[in-house]
Structure formats: C-alpha cells, structure tokens
Amino acid sequence: MHFDVVIIGGGAGGLELAAQLGRHLGKHLGGEHVLLVDRFPFHIWKPTLHEVAAGTLDAHQEGLSYPVLARRNHFSFAMGEFSALDAQRKTITLAEIRNGDGELVVPQRVISFKRLVLALGSGSNSFGTPGIEHAYLLENVRDAQRFHTDWLSASSRASFATDRSLSIAIVGAGATGVELSAELLEAHAALLQSQGSAQRFRLDITLVEGSGRILAGLPERISEQATVALRRKGVNVLTDTRVVELRKGTLVTSNGEIHADMIVWAAGIKASDANAALGLEVNRINQFVVDDHLRTSVPDVYAMGDCAACPWTEEKTVPARAQAAHQQATYLARVLGALQREQEVNEAFQYKDFGSLVSLGDNKGVGNLMGGLAGKNFFVEGLIAKWMYMSLHLMHHRAILGSVKTALLAFARLLQQRVSGRLKLH
Ligand SMILES: Cc1cc2nc3c(=O)[nH]c(=O)nc-3n(C[C@H](O)[C@H](O)[C@H](O)COP(=O)(O)OP(=O)(O)OC[C@H]3O[C@@H](n4cnc5c(N)ncnc54)[C@H](O)[C@@H]3O)c2cc1C
Structure with missing residues (x-):
C-alpha cells in the first residue's frame, strides 16, 4: 500500500x-x-x-x-x-x-x-511519582469513559453510605484539572436533581497544585478569578502543595496526607x-x-x-x-x-497566541484574548467567555464538516439534550 x-x-x-x-x-x-x-x-x-x-x-x-x-x-x-x-x-x-x-x-x-x-x-507527566497506578488519567476517550463509569458507581455507593460523601482529589491545576473540577460539580448537581432527595450525597473536590497559583501558564488575573470562582463553588484549592506519592485512597503531599476516594492525575x-x-x-x-x-x-x-x-x-x-x-x-x-504540485513554501511557521479560555461550568468561563485592537490583551469572563470557549469546538467541527453540517449537528445536540437531559447516566 x-x-x-x-x-x-x-x-x-x-x-x-x-x-x-x-x-x-x-x-x-x-x-x-x-x-x-x-x-x-x-x-x-x-x-x-x-x-x-x-x-x-x-x-x-x-x-x-x-x-x-x-x-x-x-x-x-x-x-x-x-x-x-x-x-x-x-x-x-x-x-x-x-x-x-x-x-x-x-x-x-x-x-x-x-x-x-x-x-x-x-x-500527562507523572514526574516519576510512585503509586501513579492509583490515579485515573485523562489522556483519551477510553480513560474518560472509565472514570465516568467508576464515578457513577462511586456516587451510588456514597448516596447509601453512612457519611453520604464522596471525595475526589485532582492533581494538577492546569486547564484540565480546573475544568474537570467545575464540570464534576455541575454533573453532581444534575445527578442529585435526577435521583431525588433519597439518594443525596456530598461531593468534596480537592484541587492540588505544586506551584504558587492555579492555571500557572496563564496571566495572573485569570488564575485569581478562577480561584475565587472555584472556592465559591466549594472546591478546596491547594497551591504550593507537591504530591510525592500516591497510595490507594491517599495522596501523600509536601504538606501532609489527603484522603480521596478517587484520584485524578492531570499534571504536566x-x-x-x-x-x-x-x-x-x-x-x-x-x-x-x-x-x-x-x-x-x-x-x-x-x-x-x-x-x-x-x-x-x-x-x-x-x-x-x-x-x-x-x-x-x-x-x-x-x-x-x-x-x-512540485512547488515550495519558503515561509516558516509562526505561532500566533490568540489567548486562552477556560470553562468554569454553570455557563461561566474566564480567559484572555490577545492581539485584538491595537495588539491589546483583553480579559473576558462569565457567559461571554463560555460562549467563546464553546465556539472553539464549533470552529474545529467547521474545519472537518463545513459550516452547514456543523450548524445542523449543534442544533441536533441541543434537541437531544432537551429530550434526554444533559447528564449521561448509563
Ligand atoms: C481535558 C483537556 C482539556 C483541554 N483543554 C484545552 C483548551 O481548553 N484549550 C486548548 O487549546 N487545549 C486544551 N487541551 C489540550 C489539547 O487537547 C491538545 O493540545 C490538542 O488536542 C493537541 O492536538 P494533537 O492533534 O497534537 O493531539 P491529539 O488531539 O491528542 O490527537 C492525537 C491523536 O493521535 C492518536 N494516536 C496517538 N498515538 C497513536 C498511535 N501510536 N497509533 C495510532 N494513533 C495514535 C490518538 O488516538 C489521537 O487521536 C486540553 C486537553 C485535555 C486533556
């Protein structure tokens, strides 16, 4: 071939x-x-x-x-x-x-x-941390589906347990860790709504970051806004906390041990x-x-x-x-x-940074847009940031499906959510 x-x-x-x-x-x-x-x-x-x-x-x-x-x-x-x-x-x-x-x-x-x-x-990069096999990774669709199945069964277990709580620790507060924290809280709220009061349980999320601030690769203002938003939602945000070892149900960190029913490794x-x-x-x-x-x-x-x-x-x-x-x-x-066509392009590749957007669930986002009017750096937040974030996904679909099919697909998914609800429970 x-x-x-x-x-x-x-x-x-x-x-x-x-x-x-x-x-x-x-x-x-x-x-x-x-x-x-x-x-x-x-x-x-x-x-x-x-x-x-x-x-x-x-x-x-x-x-x-x-x-x-x-x-x-x-x-x-x-x-x-x-x-x-x-x-x-x-x-x-x-x-x-x-x-x-x-x-x-x-x-x-x-x-x-x-x-x-x-x-x-x-x-992701485990940085040679011992016990990495006790963590879930989020590297491909199989990893994500495995986590989803286990989190549904851990949620069922928690809603019948005596303390009625489930703890999840996420290691690494880059875009993946931050977005996963916010999305899990949203999924938890939707789960409680669909299950009714008989099966209520508390979800405790701890986000662990080795450096001094979350979203360390993005401008400081974005880190600050995201930290405030996550803490307001109840996420326990720990910075300057290096994970040195993972054990089943425990993170050993530079600041002591943290118990967690589920651990996700989203660092590096x-x-x-x-x-x-x-x-x-x-x-x-x-x-x-x-x-x-x-x-x-x-x-x-x-x-x-x-x-x-x-x-x-x-x-x-x-x-x-x-x-x-x-x-x-x-x-x-x-x-x-x-x-x-036996021609050559001499021009080199030049990366243009248009900024970064991070989803914080609940129709909220935060980010910065670069190189806009007069090359200025714009800060965006709330619903506008979330819409811009979603438009990046649509742009990817447009590149492979074309504009008409992308619009049809977005509409079909909206209808599907109206009929079946947003959360996948099976
Ligand atoms: C949860 C999460 C959130 C993110 N959020 C953002 C964001 O908000 N903004 C942003 O800009 N970036 C984000 N990223 C990063 C972004 O997803 C990556 O930078 C981007 O996908 C890289 O594209 P790629 O084509 O290089 O690789 P990928 O999109 O990872 O594609 C690699 C492909 O190669 C295939 N493959 C790998 N090895 C083999 C093999 N041996 N044989 C055959 N096939 C193989 C895989 O199946 C896969 O389809 C996020 C990443 C994650 C995990």
Missing part, C-alpha cells in the same frame, strides 16, 4: 490536516493520495474529555466516525496502532488487530509514503516513550524536535501538535494547545499541497 501523504494521529491537528489536504488533493482522485491513521475508530476533540469524564457529554453521540469523515473529505482512513518507522525505506508499520478473544482480525500492515506527518498528541505533559525509539531526535519529554518548517531530523518526516517541540520565542517552544495544533494543520496543508 502506498500513499503520497500519511498522517498518523487523527486528533485536533491531524484530522484537520487530513480534511484540508483531502479536499485539496483527493477530490477528483478518490482519496488515494492522503491516508489518516488512528488507533480509535472515531474522533473526539480532546479538550472535551473532562466533559466525557463527568458525563455531561456522551462520547458516542459526540464521536465522529473517521471512515465517514474520510469519505466526505476525500482521504483514506486506516485504523491501527502505529508501531514502527523505517525512515530509509520510507515505510510505517501498523500493528495487527485482535478481538477480545485474542483472534486475529487485521494482520500487521506495512505502508509506504512519500511524506509522513506525525500528529500523535501527548499524555509528556509524549509517548515509544517516540524515542523511532530514530528521530526527541527532547526530554519525548516530543519530536522540529525546525520552524515543522520538519523533524529525518527528511520528509514532519511532526505537529502536542508531540512536536517547535521553536516559538528564544526560550520557549510552541505550547501544547488545540489552537497551536489547528494553526500547524493549516500551515502543513499549504506546505504539503504545494510540494505535491
């Missing part, structure tokens, strides 16, 4: 790239130019994983099937786990797929390429250890080192999104954010489209 462009990873960046390139190159030739590979059969936009975990978003309704997206956007799709790269022969290997009984379903496949794009994303970012074995240059968190044209250390192999360390300023690399993956997808679509 051969494709001109093979993209591995159908996430926030890789899927947008496949859709743009497919529409550009594959329209008249039926999708044999561009191949997208992913280990899952359907796509969920990663910034919504905390909603899947809380049950305020149903992954099966929200998930967009890759084969359908491929047909509509004129690219091909192969489901499989990327397991090896032969840079000399210009081939990749996808591992065999077996079913739950261990029977072979799809054999190992070797695919040759002219150009390869790695868009493999990243996970790190790309897969497997990246270091591919023969490409990687940094200390396993990101592929790329130049300002997103080229790795091997010719014709590019990397983008969270798995790439791309130069930004003198000291910093481009941050691991959905908006960076989106901008890199647009850039690479232009570069690879031109190369297919």
Whole structure:
C-alpha cells in the first residue's frame, strides 16, 4: 500500500490536516493520495474529555466516525496502532488487530509514503511519582469513559453510605484539572436533581497544585478569578502543595496526607516513550524536535501538535494547545499541497497566541484574548467567555464538516439534550 501523504494521529491537528489536504488533493482522485491513521475508530476533540469524564457529554453521540469523515473529505482512513518507522525505506508499520478473544482480525500492515506527518498528541507527566497506578488519567476517550463509569458507581455507593460523601482529589491545576473540577460539580448537581432527595450525597473536590497559583501558564488575573470562582463553588484549592506519592485512597503531599476516594492525575505533559525509539531526535519529554518548517531530523518526516517541540520565542517552544495544533494543520496543508504540485513554501511557521479560555461550568468561563485592537490583551469572563470557549469546538467541527453540517449537528445536540437531559447516566 502506498500513499503520497500519511498522517498518523487523527486528533485536533491531524484530522484537520487530513480534511484540508483531502479536499485539496483527493477530490477528483478518490482519496488515494492522503491516508489518516488512528488507533480509535472515531474522533473526539480532546479538550472535551473532562466533559466525557463527568458525563455531561456522551462520547458516542459526540464521536465522529473517521471512515465517514474520510469519505466526505476525500482521504483514506486506516485504523491501527502505529508501531514502527523505517525512515530509509520510507515505510510505517501498523500493528495487527485482535478481538477480545485474542483472534486475529487485521494482520500487521506495512505502508509506504512519500511524506509522513506525525500528529500523535501527548499524555500527562507523572514526574516519576510512585503509586501513579492509583490515579485515573485523562489522556483519551477510553480513560474518560472509565472514570465516568467508576464515578457513577462511586456516587451510588456514597448516596447509601453512612457519611453520604464522596471525595475526589485532582492533581494538577492546569486547564484540565480546573475544568474537570467545575464540570464534576455541575454533573453532581444534575445527578442529585435526577435521583431525588433519597439518594443525596456530598461531593468534596480537592484541587492540588505544586506551584504558587492555579492555571500557572496563564496571566495572573485569570488564575485569581478562577480561584475565587472555584472556592465559591466549594472546591478546596491547594497551591504550593507537591504530591510525592500516591497510595490507594491517599495522596501523600509536601504538606501532609489527603484522603480521596478517587484520584485524578492531570499534571504536566509528556509524549509517548515509544517516540524515542523511532530514530528521530526527541527532547526530554519525548516530543519530536522540529525546525520552524515543522520538519523533524529525518527528511520528509514532519511532526505537529502536542508531540512536536517547535521553536516559538528564544526560550520557549510552541505550547501544547488545540489552537497551536489547528494553526500547524493549516500551515502543513499549504506546505504539503504545494510540494505535491512540485512547488515550495519558503515561509516558516509562526505561532500566533490568540489567548486562552477556560470553562468554569454553570455557563461561566474566564480567559484572555490577545492581539485584538491595537495588539491589546483583553480579559473576558462569565457567559461571554463560555460562549467563546464553546465556539472553539464549533470552529474545529467547521474545519472537518463545513459550516452547514456543523450548524445542523449543534442544533441536533441541543434537541437531544432537551429530550434526554444533559447528564449521561448509563
Ligand atoms: C481535558 C483537556 C482539556 C483541554 N483543554 C484545552 C483548551 O481548553 N484549550 C486548548 O487549546 N487545549 C486544551 N487541551 C489540550 C489539547 O487537547 C491538545 O493540545 C490538542 O488536542 C493537541 O492536538 P494533537 O492533534 O497534537 O493531539 P491529539 O488531539 O491528542 O490527537 C492525537 C491523536 O493521535 C492518536 N494516536 C496517538 N498515538 C497513536 C498511535 N501510536 N497509533 C495510532 N494513533 C495514535 C490518538 O488516538 C489521537 O487521536 C486540553 C486537553 C485535555 C486533556
């Protein structure tokens, strides 16, 4: 099997790239130019994983099937786990797929390429903390669904227990930890409403952060507003508290022990250890080192999104954010489209930071918008910030579905929520 462009990873960046390139190159030739590979059969936009975990978003309704997206956007799709790269022969290997009984379903496949794009994303960073196996992670849809199932059963247990309480500790107060805290409180309120007074229980959330403030990567004003909002909702926000060990039901921290029925690890970012074995240059968190044209250390192999360390300023690399993956997808679509026509784009990739928005549940958000009028930095909060936050998800859908289908999908989901309620209870 051969494709001109093979993209591995159908996430926030890789899927947008496949859709743009497919529409550009594959329209008249039926999708044999561009191949997208992913280990899952359907796509969920990663910034919504905390909603899947809380049950305020149903992954099966929200998930967009890759084969359908491929047909509509004129690219091909192969489901499989990327397991090896032969840079000399210009081939990749996808591992065999077996079913739950261990029977072979799809054999190992070797695919040759002219150009390869790695868009493999990243996970959290345990920083070598002992006992990490006692924590839930939030790295993919499977993790989020597992947490959701267990939190529903822990909630049922709590509502029949003598103390009628459930404690959840979230380690790491970046966007993931902050948004998950707020979303769980919202899900808890909806759960109590649907269960009635006989099954009431208290939800105690502790958000633990090693540095001096939550959302440490964002401007101080955003951290302050988010801290006030979370504390007002009853979240126990602990800063300057480093987690040194996890035990079943306990966090051992630099300031003492914290009991928690469930622990979620949402700290740091790190790309897969497997990246270091591919023969490409990687940094200390396993990101592929790329130049300002997103080229790795091997010719014709590019990397983008969270798995790439791309130069930004003198000291910093481009941050691991959905908006960076989106901008890199647009850039690479232009570069690879031109190369297919045997032209070249000399212009380097330049990341533009448009600011950050964080959801605080209850139709509230907080954030900053950069580079607006006269290059000023605007602070936004409340409902406006929440709407802007939601519009980022719609923009991602628009890039892969087009405007009309995005509007239809948003309307269909609104109707579905009216009929079935917002919280997924099964
Ligand atoms: C809960 C949460 C909230 C977030 N909120 C925000 C936010 O508000 N704003 C923001 O800008 N960013 C946010 N982020 C970060 C954002 O999601 C990432 O920066 C973005 O998704 C990166 O895009 P990507 O394409 O590089 O990787 P991803 O979107 O992670 O996609 C990687 C893809 O690669 C596939 N893959 C990985 N390894 C393999 C393999 N070996 N074989 C086959 N397929 C493979 C995966 O299945 C996945 O589909 C959030 C992240 C989380 C977890």
